[in-house]
Amino acid sequence: MTESEILxxxxxxxxxxxxPSPPAGVAHEYDGPLLRIVGQFRGLVSGPRDLGVYGAELDRLIVRQRDYFAARGEAVEWKTRGHDTPADLVDRLRAAGFVPEDQETVVIGRTADLAVRHPVLPEGVTLRRVTAEADMRRIAAMESAVWGEDCGWLADDLTGRVAAAPDEIAVHVAEADGEVASAAWLVFREGTEFASLWGGSTLVRWRGKGIYRALVAVRAALAAERGGRYLQVDASDDSAPILRRLGFRAVTTTTPYVWTPPER
Structure with a gap:
């Protein structure tokens, strides 16, 4: 097997x-081969590489997820990967009213190759691990500014996850002149060799200065201390080239297919 196939x-x-440890109010359920996560800002559905369900039976499984969240008045994301089967899953999702969002690249790196204990930062920028709700609100405000939409839900999500399992998530901010310039978090997956990198959005005026790379390095060092073997990222088109230059390998793609209830 090649390195990419192994990863x-x-x-x-x-x-x-x-x-392993959902926040308060979040539940994990199974419907046949599917994992269903309920109680987040929107529902999530994910399955194994091969669903083992085809044709009309697959259509019924899809509609069942849509109708489940419709009854709750909630949107739901079906997380697909580019190498999954059956190959017509995404066509059947579209037929059921699910709409694709931006495709991301799943990249994986070996933690030992990525850990840097003293990353280089631009002058005036400091990194800090945070746990307080007030800092999560500052992160959400930064994300809202970057993406031009209300990301207030993120503060509740991060606060809930830290409260539920503080050893399974590490949130870091890069600060400059009293503001959050960038933020990112590391999520440990107990019982596996993996930790995942999330976040990394950066205010426009602070991009291209090495902050994203520094946040990767400090989180990789923390994962290495915990004995994690691999780091995984669902990388945007902006992040994927940086991560590949750092040593991550692209192994597949992931695309969220989202159904949203009609406005009443």
Whole structure:
């Protein structure tokens, strides 16, 4: 097997199940081969590499998820990967009213190759691990500014996850002149060799200065201390080239297919 095939096999074996410690109010359920996560800002559905369900039976499974969240008045994301089967899953999702969002690249790196204990930062920028709700609100405000939409839900999500399992998530901010310039978090997956990198959005005026790389390095060092073997990222088109230059390998793609209830 090639290195990429080894990494993808590890991802499929270890990263498809339910996270170990859901925040208060979040539930993990199963419907046949599917994991369903309920109680987040929107629902999430994910499955194994091969669903083992085809044709009309697959259509019924899809509609069942849509109708479940419709009854709750909630949107739902069906997380697909580019190497999953059956190959017509995404066509059947579209037929049921699910709409694709931006495709991301799943990249994986070996933690030992990525850990840097003293990353280089631009002058005036400091990194800090945070746990307080007030800092999560500052992160959400920064994300809202970057993306031009209300990301207030993120503060509740991060606060809830830290409260539920403080040893399974590490949130870092890069600060300059009293403001959050960038933020990112590391999520440990207990019982696996993986930790995942999330976030990394940066205010426009602070981009291209090495902050994103520094946040990767400090989180990789923390994962190495915990004995994590792999780091995984669902990388945007902006992040993927940076991560590949740092040593991550692209192993597949992931695309969220989202159904949103009609406005009443």
């Amino acid at each position: 993808l096999a590890a991802y499929d074996d270890q990263m498809r199940g339910a996270p």
